[in-house]
Amino acid sequence: MKKILFIGLLFVLAGTGAWSQEVSDSVRIHYRRGFRGVDPDYRNNRSGLERFIRTLRGEQEADRLERVVIRSWASPDGVTRYNELLANRRADSLKAYLVRHAQIPGELVSVRGEGIGWGVLRQLVAASAMPDKDEVLHILDNTPVWIRDSRGKIVDGRKKQLMDLCGGRPYNYMMEHIFPEVRSSLSATCYRKAGPSAGTVPADTASTDTAPAEKQAAEPSGLRDTAAMTPAGPEPGIPAETSPATPPEASGKLREVLARNLVIKTNLLYDAVLMPSLEAEYRFNDRWTINLEGEIAWWKKKNKNRYYQLATISPEVRRWFGQRNGNPWHGHYVGLFGGFSWFDLENKGDGYQGEAEMAGISYGYMFPIVRRLSLEAGLGLGYLHSKYEEYEPVPHMGGTHYVYLQTKRVDYFGPLKLKLALVWHLRDINKKKGGAQ
Numbered sequence: 001m002k003k004i005l006f007i008g009l010l011f012v013l014a015g016t017g018a019w020s021q022e023v024s025d026s027v028r029i030h031y032r033r034g035f036r037g038v039d040p041d042y043r044n045n046r047s048g049l050e051r052f053i054r055t056l057r058g059e060q061e062a063d064r065l066e067r068v069v070i071r072s073w074a075s076p077d078g079v080t081r082y083n084e085l086l087a088n089r090r091a092d093s094l095k096a097y098l099v100r101h102a103q104i105p106g107e108l109v110s111v112r113g114e115g116i117g118w119g120v121l122r123q124l125v126a127a128s129a130m131p132d133k134d135e136v137l138h139i140l141d142n143t144p145v146w147i148r149d150s151r152g153k154i155v156d157g158r159k160k161q162l163m164d165l166c167g168g169r170p171y172n173y174m175m176e177h178i179f180p181e182v183r184s185s186l187s188a189t190c191y192r193k194a195g196p197s198a199g200t201v202p203a204d205t206a207s208t209d210t211a212p213a214e215k216q217a218a219e220p221s222g223l224r225d226t227a228a229m230t231p232a233g234p235e236p237g238i239p240a241e242t243s244p245a246t247p248p249e250a251s252g253k254l255r256e257v258l259a260r261n262l263v264i265k266t267n268l269l270y271d272a273v274l275m276p277s278l279e280a281e282y283r284f285n286d287r288w289t290i291n292l293e294g295e296i297a298w299w300k301k302k303n304k305n306r307y308y309q310l311a312t313i314s315p316e317v318r319r320w321f322g323q324r325n326g327n328p329w330h331g332h333y334v335g336l337f338g339g340f341s342w343f344d345l346e347n348k349g350d351g352y353q354g355e356a357e358m359a360g361i362s363y364g365y366m367f368p369i370v371r372r373l374s375l376e377a378g379l380g381l382g383y384l385h386s387k388y389e390e391y392e393p394v395p396h397m398g399g400t401h402y403v404y405l406q407t408k409r410v411d412y413f414g415p416l417k418l419k420l421a422l423v424w425h426l427r428d429i430n431k432k433k434g435g436a437q
Contacts (some may be wrong), residue, residue: 023188023189023190024055024059024189024190025051025052025055025188025189026052026186026187026188026189027048027049027051027052027186027187028048028184028185028186028187029045029048029049029094029184029185029187030042030043030044030045030180030181030183030184031090031183031184031185032183033075033077033179033180033183034078034086036086036089036090036092036093037093038093038094038097043180049097049101052098052187052189053098053101053102055189056068056098056102056104056189057102057103057104059189060102060103060104065104065108065189066108066190067108067109067110067189067190068098068104068108068109068110068187068188068189068190069109069110069112069187069188069190070091070094070095070098070109070110070111070112070185070186070187071091071111071112071114071185071186071187072087072088072090072091072094072111072112072113072114072184072185072186073087073114073115073116073117073120073182073183073184073185074086074087074090074115074116074117074182074183075116075117075121075179075180075182075183076116076118076121076159076162076179076182077175077179079353079389079391079402079404080115080116080145080159080404081354081389082353083115083116084113084115084116085113087113087114087115087116088111088113089113090113090185091111091112091113091185092111094111094185094187095109095111098187117182117184118140118145118158120181120182120184121140121174121178121179121182122137122140122141124178124181124182125137125140125174125178128177128178130170130173130174130177130178131166131169131170131173132165132166132169132170133170135165135166135170136162136165136170136174139158139161139162139165140158140162143157143158143161144157144158145157145158145159146158153406154404154405154406157404160403162174163396163401168396256427258426259426259427260426260427261282261283261284262280262281262282262283262426263280263281263329263374263423263424263425263426264278264279264280264423264424264426265278265279265280265281265293265376265421265422265423265424266278266279266421266422267279267293267295267419267420267421268420268421268422269418269419269420270295273297274297274299274308275295275296275297275310276295276296276297277293277294277295277421278293278294278295279291279292279293279294279421280292281318283328283329286320286328287319287320287321288317288318288319288320289317289318289320289333290315290316290317290318291315291316291317291318291335291337292313292314292315292316293312293313293314293316294311294312294313294314295310295311295312296310296311296312297309297310297311298310298311302400304348305346305347305348305349305351305393305400306346306347306348307344307345307346307351308345309342309343309344309345310341310342310343310344310345311341311342311343312339312340312341313339313340313341314337314338314339314340314358314417315337315338315339316335316336316337316338316362317335317336317337318333318334318335318362319333319334319335320332320333321333327368329366329374329423329425330366330367330368330374331365331366332363332364332365333362333363333364333365333366334361334362334363335361335362335363335364335380336360336361336362337358337359337360337361337362337380337382337417338357338358338359339357339358339359339416340355340356340357340358341355341356341357341358341386342354342355343355343356343388346393349393350390350391350392350405351390351391351392351393351402352388352389352390352391353388353389353391354386354387354388354389355386355387355388356384356385356386356387356388356410357384357385357386358382358383358384358385358416359382359383360380360381360382360383360416360417361380361381361382362378362379362380362381362417363378363379364376364377364378364379364419365377365378366423372424372425372426372427373422373423373424373425374422374423374425375420375421375422375423376419376420376421376423377419377420377421378417378418378419378421379415379417379418379419380415380416380417380418380419381414381415381416382413382416383411383412383413384410384411384412384413384416385409385410385411385412386409386410386412387407387408387409387410388407388408388410389404389405389406389407389408390404390405390406390407390408391403391404391405392405
């Protein structure tokens with residue numbers, strides 16, 4: 001039955017495409033719940049990927065590969081907005097995997113994240129023998145994804161009705177038996193036939209499509225890694241004479257440049273509130289540097305409805321002045337920064353899950369404390385915009401379900417950064433050239 005559904009999905013994909021090339025092969029990849037990366041060891045992914053990559057290579061070597069199309073879905077469990085993002089990222093992940101392992105041009109691969117696979121779910125439910133199937137199909141066919149009142153507030157929806165149906169028994173069944181099938185990507189290879197006519201394949205490429213079964217069986221099992229799949233010798237497209245090993249003296253100079261111009265930092269204030277931080281700052285001019293910082297706190301106690309999950313990445317360009325004793329790393333600076341954050345915050349009550357963007361200006365001062373260590377104090381002011389979903393934890397069937405309440409937006413102007421960072425210099429900046437003078 002799963003094979004019939006898979007073939008039906010393939011025909012839907014082929015019928016909705018904007019091109020008319022013949023489909024030569026397809027594969028369906030499954031994902032672990034909440035994960036976007038391709039895992040060859042999950043379910044039957046490895047055998048499907050292995051066969052599909054052989055097809056891609058054959059079509060590419062025969063100069064017949066026209067297009068690879070990837071469509072990806074997520075299951076209904078979880079926050080809708082993040083399921084949509086997850087579907088997009090799964091498609092991107094599969095694209096990167098195929099490009100790397102099959103060694104095909106990335107521009108031949110197009111991706112499409114389909115969000116929650118309601119249509120796939122409907123087909124799987126219809127073909128199953130699950131309890132209360134008719135009631136589930138009725139909800140899938142007749143209930144909108146969201147139901148709003150006269151003021152536009154969401155008061156009901158398809159997912160909520162599925163969760164409430166028969167005490168949650170059908171929904172729990174789908175979570176265990178059907179949702180794993182929905183979390184998938186479908187990829188089809190389309191190619192343009194070579195030769196003087198549409199039905200003719202040149203003799204020198206016919207072996208690509210008509211390889212005997214015994215030859216296919218001789219292929220090694222399991223996907224080879226990138227190194228094993230890359231021919232020995234120089235990188236493709238680079239003449240052998242232009243790719244020698246880096247001379248030791250050049251390598252030494254590169255290390256010296258990095259040691260002199262790169263520092264590693266951690267913000268002690270963020271570390272103290274259990275949000276570990278890491279920064280790297282590179283000096284590309286006596287007065288100019290670029291700084292990249294990241295913080296992440298990914299703690300949770302699901303059984304107690306406590307979530308402290310926050311991740312931020314922020315690049316910054318700085319102009320330095322007033323350096324002490326001619327030392328380029330010690331003195332004042334002003335900077336221009338931007339940033340992006342993801343968060344999920346809850347403490348035994350309503351939770352808030354969303355994203356935020358920020359931009360602003362900063363001021364700071366760095367001074368030495370001991371050899372190779374300095375302290376940096378700074379403050380950042382700017383504008384922050386956030387869009388987030390408010391949810392409520394509701395006990396259900398011995399566990400907890402998270403019910404969507406509303407979407408909110410916040411626009412804020414004020415302090416965005418507070419810094420007391422420990423700075424580690426890769427090189428002893430107090431050491432003078434040529435020894436003591």
